[in-house]
Amino acid sequence: MLQTWLKLFFRNSKKNWLNLLVNISGLTLGFAGLLIVLLYFNDELSYNDWNPEKENIYRVANKSRQNGIWFSSTSAEAILFKSDIPEVEESVLISPFYRSRVIVDGETKVYTDKSTHTEPNFFDFFPFTIIEGSTTKFAESRKHIALSKTLAAKLFGKQSSIGKMVKIDGNDFIITCVYEVPGNGHYESELLMQFKEPFELHWGNFQNELFCKLTKGADSDEVRKKMNNVIIERNVKPQLAANNMTLAEVKEKYGVMEVLLEQLSTIRLHHKANNAGPGGKGNYQLLLVLLGLSILLIVISCVNFINLSTASASQRAKEVGVKKTLGLSKRQLILQYVFEILLQGFIALLFGLILVEFLLPYFNQFMDKNITLLNGEILLRLIVIAIITSFVIGSIPALYLANFKTIEVLKGNFSRSKKGIIARNVMLGLQFLISGFFLIGVLVIYNQMAFMITKDLGFKKEQTLVVDVYNLGDEFKKYTLVKNVMSKHENITGVSTSMFVPGDGNVNGTNLQYEPADISFNAGSNTVDHNYVEFAQLNLLKGRGFSEAYASDTVTSIILNETAAKRLGIYNDPIGKKVQIGWQRQDDTRKLEVVGMIQDYHFDGFDVKIDPMFLIHWKTFPRTKDWINAIQFKIKPENASQTIADIEEFWKENIDDKYPFNYQFLDAHFAETYEKYEKQQTMFLILSTIVIIISLLGLFALATLTIQQRLKEVAIRKTLGASVKEIIFQLVKSFLKITLIAVLVLLPISYYLMQSWLDNFVYRIDMPIWPYIVTPFILLLLVFTVVGVKALNATKIDLIKYLKFE
Numbered sequence: 001m002l003q004t005w006l007k008l009f010f011r012n013s014k015k016n017w018l019n020l021l022v023n024i025s026g027l028t029l030g031f032a033g034l035l036i037v038l039l040y041f042n043d044e045l046s047y048n049d050w051n052p053e054k055e056n057i058y059r060v061a062n063k064s065r066q067n068g069i070w071f072s073s074t075s076a077e078a079i080l081f082k083s084d085i086p087e088v089e090e091s092v093l094i095s096p097f098y099r100s101r102v103i104v105d106g107e108t109k110v111y112t113d114k115s116t117h118t119e120p121n122f123f124d125f126f127p128f129t130i131i132e133g134s135t136t137k138f139a140e141s142r143k144h145i146a147l148s149k150t151l152a153a154k155l156f157g158k159q160s161s162i163g164k165m166v167k168i169d170g171n172d173f174i175i176t177c178v179y180e181v182p183g184n185g186h187y188e189s190e191l192l193m194q195f196k197e198p199f200e201l202h203w204g205n206f207q208n209e210l211f212c213k214l215t216k217g218a219d220s221d222e223v224r225k226k227m228n229n230v231i232i233e234r235n236v237k238p239q240l241a242a243n244n245m246t247l248a249e250v251k252e253k254y255g256v257m258e259v260l261l262e263q264l265s266t267i268r269l270h271h272k273a274n275n276a277g278p279g280g281k282g283n284y285q286l287l288l289v290l291l292g293l294s295i296l297l298i299v300i301s302c303v304n305f306i307n308l309s310t311a312s313a314s315q316r317a318k319e320v321g322v323k324k325t326l327g328l329s330k331r332q333l334i335l336q337y338v339f340e341i342l343l344q345g346f347i348a349l350l351f352g353l354i355l356v357e358f359l360l361p362y363f364n365q366f367m368d369k370n371i372t373l374l375n376g377e378i379l380l381r382l383i384v385i386a387i388i389t390s391f392v393i394g395s396i397p398a399l400y401l402a403n404f405k406t407i408e409v410l411k412g413n414f415s416r417s418k419k420g421i422i423a424r425n426v427m428l429g430l431q432f433l434i435s436g437f438f439l440i441g442v443l444v445i446y447n448q449m450a451f452m453i454t455k456d457l458g459f460k461k462e463q464t465l466v467v468d469v470y471n472l473g474d475e476f477k478k479y480t481l482v483k484n485v486m487s488k489h490e491n492i493t494g495v496s497t498s499m500f501v502p503g504d505g506n507v508n509g510t511n512l513q514y515e516p517a518d519i520s521f522n523a524g525s526n527t528v529d530h531n532y533v534e535f536a537q538l539n540l541l542k543g544r545g546f547s548e549a550y551a552s553d554t555v556t557s558i559i560l561n562e563t564a565a566k567r568l569g570i571y572n573d574p575i576g577k578k579v580q581i582g583w584q585r586q587d588d589t590r591k592l593e594v595v596g597m598i599q600d601y602h603f604d605g606f607d608v609k610i611d612p613m614f615l616i617h618w619k620t621f622p623r624t625k626d627w628i629n630a631i632q633f634k635i636k637p638e639n640a641s642q643t644i645a646d647i648e649e650f651w652k653e654n655i656d657d658k659y660p661f662n663y664q665f666l667d668a669h670f671a672e673t674y675e676k677y678e679k680q681q682t683m684f685l686i687l688s689t690i691v692i693i694i695s696l697l698g699l700f701a702l703a704t705l706t707i708q709q710r711l712k713e714v715a716i717r718k719t720l721g722a723s724v725k726e727i728i729f730q731l732v733k734s735f736l737k738i739t740l741i742a743v744l745v746l747l748p749i750s751y752y753l754m755q756s757w758l759d760n761f762v763y764r765i766d767m768p769i770w771p772y773i774v775t776p777f778i779l780l781l782l783v784f785t786v787v788g789v790k791a792l793n794a795t796k797i798d799l800i801k802y803l804k805f806e
Helices: 002-015 017-045 075-084 149-156 220-243 247-253 284-311 313-325 330-367 376-402 406-411 418-454 475-486 562-568 622-627 640-654 666-709 711-719 724-758 770-794 799-803
Strands: 057-064 068-070 088-094 099-105 108-118 129-133 144-148 165-168 171-180 191-194 209-214 258-263 464-468 492-496 508-514 519-528 540-543 557-561 578-581 592-598 613-617 630-635 663-665
Touching: 017 284, 017 330, 017 376, 017 666, 057 075, 075 088, 075 209, 075 220, 088 108, 099 149, 099 191, 108 149, 129 149, 144 149, 149 171, 209 220, 220 247, 220 258, 284 376, 284 418, 284 666, 330 376, 330 666, 418 666, 418 724, 418 770, 464 640, 464 666, 475 492, 475 622, 475 630, 475 640, 508 562, 519 562, 557 562, 562 592, 562 613, 630 640, 663 666, 666 770, 711 724, 724 770
Parallel strands: 108 191, 144 171, 519 613, 557 592
Antiparallel strands: 057 068, 057 209, 057 258, 088 209, 099 108, 099 165, 129 171, 144 191, 165 171, 464 630, 464 663, 492 630, 508 519, 508 578, 540 592, 557 613, 578 592
């Protein structure tokens, strides 16, 4: 029997090869898309999954009414939460960004860009797999360091590295531990170094990530409430007494910093502070979009499959009638047809696996991943999905076929079922609905991306070369040398530096206080050179920029952005006002004078609101001169490659020959802040193209079968004198009607979903109307073109062939 079924399957497939091609290609693309998304989703969910304490470890974030949510915390919180809250077993402060270091062993120099500063108890929170040495030994001294297995191999090959002394930044360190990160993690550091000395209790600087390990079974909401009470009791109340204010008055006027807890197990995808550590943050929205689009891809393939199968069922009606006459039961007929669909599903699954194997390297490069197809759990899920999908889409046309009446089909008197036509039209409308949504999505996303790319950022990023500065020692002195020499280069129009480069996401924050109005809040801080305002072409609204002509600019001058001036209540008249910042120690009673106010500029992407920020000169607080992490060059577009080569040559001879010469143009650097949305745009474009192609193939095949069933009608109309236009209109109008109904359903759904997508941006376009006007016309044009071509061919039939028996 199985052999007979296979013969019938191949015979029918040969007769309806177009249907088979559309069905298998659609399912192939659907299964391939779903598999890639499932592999990607699984990879994102695997972050920190290996950590046995992942459910008990929480990162502390801090939220305030003025400054939003900060992912970093103070040393005071780390110390007091552990001492005052019984449920907090341990706390640890860790540097939130990777740093670059060169490890020197004799003549061997090894560079790593994944160095992390931490405290001795790091491994209690992140128990990496220990290859050599011990974590106990690592914790004994702040001169002890730990290396990853990969970095240790680069330094010492197959020799043991334990106990070896190496130099980092000119200081001696002893390697006491070699580890391996078990999987994707919050930290994937290659070098672990300890902070130079234990932290003192300090509320002012939000510089490091703070993790707290709670006792098993502890209620995180209750712990969070206790943490907030600690902040009020130990930090806020002493200030209340000094200012003679009640707690309610402080909350009303300033807001009070509030603790939020982010569980390690979910922080990758569900971070509250728009940061998920050095390992990077996942894009949960993109995951959901990709998953939704891959499901829609399978749905539209299934709709195609069911449509074509039911439409071509009439061609197999006599086969069904004969089989019923020979005694085959309804159940056997259904099983046979479902078997045929399962076979097609298996072929599509096989082709899908081959396609994914081919596409994965490109996907990994696009998404910066290292995903492989060898994941038994995901493959098993896909096989189950493929079987269920094939069974479902096979059952509907199988029931339709099995219900043909034997006597009527053998007489040739079968007709199209009204229920079948309605179901087919509904599914065809669903195809147009999905295709239209993809078209509108692409157009709206394109508009938002164009807005972000062309919007005035408040600074000039063009032709700005950013060269990374590593931990060299005397960074400001070396910067001054670079500036003095390279400013004379004929193709370099300016050299400057700032503590952070726009787009880094690494903005240091500290307190900004204006005593006359008793106003205080946290602000972003940027230390810059004299010429930075002019170099970056920041828009100076009031006052002046820094200048070497004023000695006070390196001692007591400060520049505010608009938001900071508004918060301080001095926006209309900021010049000459005196403020203080959190970097000032108790014995530093200086008042910093506002000498300028700049227009707000986007220093951290479009999905982040512009925060209050101030500029001061590097020399105002001498310790900040060690914080230079990049030098910026304005270069002429002519001979840019040679200019970069000249900078590199000078750099290696006079500045740094240990670290790699690493540079990037600022426009490309800033573009990384909206890279995830560009990826969404690309994904939408690719999937839209695939969906539209599948829809058109399905429409073409369905139009072929539908019009073929109406050829006798066409012959009669021609005989009665109908014109070609009239006949084409009669054949096309049912498809156009379905399209119009689909459009009416499409527009409000698409508007709602794309409005939700736009709401992710703080700075965004207003919803454009034209995509909702253009898309229906495109759908109607495609339908008219595809169906119209088939209808036009139908008008050229041989009348005698279809009317000779009438």
